[in-house]
Amino acid sequence: MRLLRAGDVSVLLAGCGLVIALTWWAWGGDRGDSAVIRAAGQVVKTAALTHAQTVSVDGPLGTTRIEIEPGRARVVADPSPRQLCVKQGWLTQSGQAALCLPNQVSLEIRGRTSAYDTLGY
Amino acid sequence: MTRSVIELPVSSDDRRIARLAALAIGLTLAEAAIPSPVPGVKPGLANIVILLVLLQVGWRAAAWVSALRVLAGGILLGSLFAPGFWLSSAGALASLLVLGAARHLPSRYFGPVSLSVLAAFGHIGGQLALAGWWLLPGAALFKLSPLFAAAALIFGAVNGVIVARLLAGPAPSGGQSMSCIPPSTP
Numbered sequence: 001m002r003l004l005r006a007g008d009v010s011v012l013l014a015g016c017g018l019v020i021a022l023t024w025w026a027w028g029g030d031r032g033d034s035a036v037i038r039a040a041g042q043v044v045k046t047a048a049l050t051h052a053q054t055v056s057v058d059g060p061l062g063t064t065r066i067e068i069e070p071g072r073a074r075v076v077a078d079p080s081p082r083q084l085c086v087k088q089g090w091l092t093q094s095g096q097a098a099l100c101l102p103n104q105v106s107l108e109i110r111g112r113t114s115a116y117d118t119l120g121y
Numbered sequence: 122m123t124r125s126v127i128e129l130p131v132s133s134d135d136r137r138i139a140r141l142a143a144l145a146i147g148l149t150l151a152e153a154a155i156p157s158p159v160p161g162v163k164p165g166l167a168n169i170v171i172l173l174v175l176l177q178v179g180w181r182a183a184a185w186v187s188a189l190r191v192l193a194g195g196i197l198l199g200s201l202f203a204p205g206f207w208l209s210s211a212g213a214l215a216s217l218l219v220l221g222a223a224r225h226l227p228s229r230y231f232g233p234v235s236l237s238v239l240a241a242f243g244h245i246g247g248q249l250a251l252a253g254w255w256l257l258p259g260a261a262l263f264k265l266s267p268l269f270a271a272a273a274l275i276f277g278a279v280n281g282v283i284v285a286r287l288l289a290g291p292a293p294s295g296g297q298s299m300s301c302i303p304p305s306t307p
Contacts, residue, residue, distance in 0.1 A: 003285040007230030011238050015274040018242070023267040070258065 030094040032109030035073040037066055040104045049073060049109075059103035066107050079103055138182055142189035145170040149194040159265065161208070161248065162272040165241060165280060167194075168216070172237055172284045180221055187213045204256055208248045215247025216240045233288060234281030241277030245269045 037045045039057045047053065047068050054076070055066045062079035072090045078100045080086075085098040085107070094111025148166040157163060167190055175183040191213050195201035200209075223231070223239045249269060253262050 003232070003282055003289070004234055005230050005232045007226065008232050008234040008238075008281070011231065011235040012274070012278060015238050015242065015270075015277070019267060019270045019274055022270050026263050026265075026267050071263075 030111045031071060031092055032094040032096070032111045034110045035066075035068055035091075036108045036110055038106045038108070046110075047073075057105050059100070059105050061103045064100050064103050064105040066105075073107060073109065074098070075100060075105075075107055078105070134182070137178070138185045138189070141170060141174050141178075141182070142186045142193065145186055145190040146193045146197065149190055150197060153194075153198055159268060159272075161245075161269060164276045165244065168237065168240055168244070168277075169280050169283055169287075171216075171220075172233060172240065172280070173287060175220055175224060175236070176233065176284070176288065180217075180224065183220065184217050187217055208251055208256075211251035212244040212248040215250070216243040219243030232281075233284040234278060237281030237284060238274060238277035241273040241280070242270070245273040 032049060034046055034048050036043060037047070037055060037057060039059055044057055045055055047055065049068060049071050052067075052069045055068065057064045057066065059079075063077075064075060064079070064085075065077040067074055067076045069090075072092045074090045075085045075088070075098050078086050080100050080102040085100040085105075088098045091098060091107065091109045094109055097106060097108040099106045145167040148170060152163055152166050155164070171183050171187050171190075174186050191206070191209050192201075194209070195203075195206040200206045219242070220236060220240050223236050226235065249262065249266060
């Protein structure tokens with residue numbers, strides 16, 4: 001009986017793959033740590049991505065609801081006709097942003113280092 | 122004066138499970154004395170016993186030994202029903218479930234090393250799942266997950282090689298451990 005069999009090698013390799021994937025997922029990229037919410041260009045709220053909360057922001061068309069969870073944030077509901085910012089889903093990486101232009105509300109994720117000096121919309 | 126005698130019949134299986142559980146508990150205690158840089162990263166030496174029981178006796182006996190180890194380890198370390206105890210239970214349960222599925226893998230290709238690595242991942246997976254859901258919900262835990270997974274891979278592989286060596290033939294130093302599992306008598 002050999003110590004290492006063919007399947008064992010594949011299990012070990014799969015384990016290595018899992019470790020690498022976890023490393024890339026947890027440490028790779030620049031995961032954001034705060035969310036900046038703007039209405040009509042003015043910062044309404046800056047919230048750390050640490051605990052779950054829901055923020056409601058009023059714009060010209062109605063109320064935009066933004067959901068914040070540990071490590072991510074998204075626009076849950078928005079009165080815009082095309083729902084582009086809602087369809088973007090969860091934002092996790094620093095520099096990502098969801099813009100609800102008709103309602104003049106934006107949600108931006110910030111990390112320790114920002115990928116851009118400034119962005120013009 | 123009445124004397125009531127309660128007799129609990131003890132089968133040879135019970136004795137064997139008790140002996141093996143004692144061995145696993147001993148390893149758990151010894152391991153608790155080893156300092157660890159990150160809480161939760163441990164060699165999991167008791168899994169060597171669990172794996173030997175699984176391969177030589179069966180899954181039910183392995184589940185008994187594992188449950189007794191967690192319970193008695195909790196009592197002896199003073200962590201009974203503390204968070205660490207529940208984490209340990211969750212890890213042991215997940216690891217047993219994984220082993221229950223993995224032991225059906227063809228043994229020609231998948232030896233003790235596979236079982237040990239899979240069990241180690243099951244162990245850490247169960248612990249992380251409970252910790253993430255109950256103790257530390259949030260992103261902080263996931264930052265540590267690569268560390269836990271790497272430890273599971275390394276210690277799982279080392280423990281698996283130890284089990285394979287013990288099964289391959291009683292080495293002079295391994296003889297004592299082997300003698301704890303007598304050939305099962307029908």
